[in-house]
Amino acid sequence: MPNFRLYGITGENFHPGRSLVDVMEEAILGGVDIVQFRDKSSSKEELVRKAKALRALTTRYGVPFIVNDHVDLALEVDADGIHLGQGDMPIAEARQRVGSRIIGISTHAIGEALLAEQQGADYIGAGPVYATATKADVVAPVGLSYIREVAEQISIPFVAIGGIKLDNVEEVIRAGATRICAVSEIVGSTDVTGTCRTFLTKLDRKGVDT
Ligand code: TZP
Ligand code: MG
Numbered sequence: 001m002p003n004f005r006l007y008g009i010t011g012e013n014f015h016p017g018r019s020l021v022d023v024m025e026e027a028i029l030g031g032v033d034i035v036q037f038r039d040k041s042s043s044k045e046e047l048v049r050k051a052k053a054l055r056a057l058t059t060r061y062g063v064p065f066i067v068n069d070h071v072d073l074a075l076e077v078d079a080d081g082i083h084l085g086q087g088d089m090p091i092a093e094a095r096q097r098v099g100s101r102i103i104g105i106s107t108h109a110i111g112e113a114l115l116a117e118q119q120g121a122d123y124i125g126a127g128p129v130y131a132t133a134t135k136a137d138v139v140a141p142v143g144l145s146y147i148r149e150v151a152e153q154i155s156i157p158f159v160a161i162g163g164i165k166l167d168n169v170e171e172v173i174r175a176g177a178t179r180i181c182a183v184s185e186i187v188g189s190t191d192v193t194g195t196c197r198t199f200l201t202k203l204d205r206k207g208v209d210t
Pocket of ligand 2: 069083084
């Protein structure tokens with residue numbers, strides 16, 4: 001899969017008066033290099049409309065586009081991949097459906113991460129590192145110790161997620177994360193592009209401020 005460092009996920013209710021596409025474009029301009037469409041509340045028609053708009057945007061910038069949960073929607077809009085949760089379709093079944101497209105899966109424990117790698121996931125999400133209000137059914141925070149475990153034991157790319165902000169990302173990076181995802185900190189920012197650039201500067205400095 002293409003390399004990435006700053007994983008952007010669409011948020012809901014975070015950009016009053018601003019369009020989903022505008023916010024994600026600002027994020028891409030700030031350095032988000034992979035975009036996931038995650039939407040737990042829209043109707044089927046709305047999902048298709050939004051996914052098509054985001055597909056057009058990400059194609060324009062040459063950024064991989066991932067659809068959360070909906071394999072049919074991912075295929076319909078020709079997304080580059082899908083993102084699964086532990087309770088979603090098994091990886092083997094997803095692989096049959098999406099072929100060589102990217103498959104990512106959320107993990108919260110090292111056993112899940114090792115299994116995902118063994119079953120052919122292209123990347124894993126590791127988290128939630130900290131408490132988050134963004135995901136309703138989220139499990140308890142796994143902390144930095146899980147990031148250290150994954151960094152030591154997993155060979156496929158992993159992205160740290162969950163409650164990551166500009167003011168705590170350094171310790172996540174120092175725990176071994178080279179790829180991070182922040183939802184509310186990015187889409188809720190008044191300066192989306194600047195926030196993304198600052199995340200990347202911190203990744204460049206490997207979490208060590210000079
Ligand atoms: N999966 C694990 S935590 C999370 C998802 C989708 C939400 C992360 O959102 P935020 O706002 O960066 O805490
Ligand atoms: Mg899911």
